[in-house]
Amino acid sequence: MPRREPLNRDKVLDAALALATAEGLDGLSMRKLAKSLGVEAMALYNHVANKADILDGLADRVFATIDRPDPGLHWAERVRATALSLYRVLRHHPVVPLALVTDQANPTTLRAMQPMDDLIGALYEAGFDDDGVRQTLGALHSLVFGSLLLTTAGFAREQSNRAEQEQMEPYIRRVNPATLPNFSRVLPALSAGDPEQDFTRALDLLITGLLDAAPAGRQGS
Numbered sequence: 001m002p003r004r005e006p007l008n009r010d011k012v013l014d015a016a017l018a019l020a021t022a023e024g025l026d027g028l029s030m031r032k033l034a035k036s037l038g039v040e041a042m043a044l045y046n047h048v049a050n051k052a053d054i055l056d057g058l059a060d061r062v063f064a065t066i067d068r069p070d071p072g073l074h075w076a077e078r079v080r081a082t083a084l085s086l087y088r089v090l091r092h093h094p095v096v097p098l099a100l101v102t103d104q105a106n107p108t109t110l111r112a113m114q115p116m117d118d119l120i121g122a123l124y125e126a127g128f129d130d131d132g133v134r135q136t137l138g139a140l141h142s143l144v145f146g147s148l149l150l151t152t153a154g155f156a157r158e159q160s161n162r163a164e165q166e167q168m169e170p171y172i173r174r175v176n177p178a179t180l181p182n183f184s185r186v187l188p189a190l191s192a193g194d195p196e197q198d199f200t201r202a203l204d205l206l207i208t209g210l211l212d213a214a215p216a217g218r219q220g221s
Contacts, residue, residue, distance in 0.1 A: 007037065007044075007046070009047040009048065012044060012047045013057045013058060013061065015036050015037050016057075016058060017061075018036070021093075021095055025095055025099060055099045055105035058095070059105040059107040060107040062089050063111060067082075068114065069118065075125040076122075076214075079119060079210065080203060080204070082115055082118050082122075083140050083203055084200065087199055087203075091196075094148065101145055119140065123137070125216070126210065126216050127215030129215075139206060140206070143199070147195070147198070
């Protein structure tokens, strides 16, 4: 019989990500995780404290893959690059944003907090005060997490074009162009398009607004 490799935290997190991706956050339990690893549940507690620790570990891993922008770039380009990278990595691991928005994960390690610090630093450079930074972070997070919600099934999996079309079918059949001409006109477009392209367009619009609102820009900086 081949010798089993020793269990460690990385292997536990690898298995947890695979299990959560396949069965969702509700399907991730210490018992099921232990079974997938071929060990008793108590063996997991040598490497992780509990399910919350596992989810924090997964979020920490994901945030560590966010690209940090060149500090020499203009502040607006740094904001754009960080937000786009955040969107991409969260979209690739949808169980992580679900854990974040439901307060099941709250990573506080340095590498998890660095992208946020980069964003805040860029906004302070733009001349925003504390309230302005808070409001802008809220807008950026709303855009990222709202876009993920609209293009995934509860953050759990990527929607197919067929699924989106099926969601639109009841509206297409029932909407009367004579009474709702504008809604009727846009319906075909609502089930079309590329999620990342749509997110990038919305992000560019937000950045344009930030450039107009930035105190540094108004001062001719």
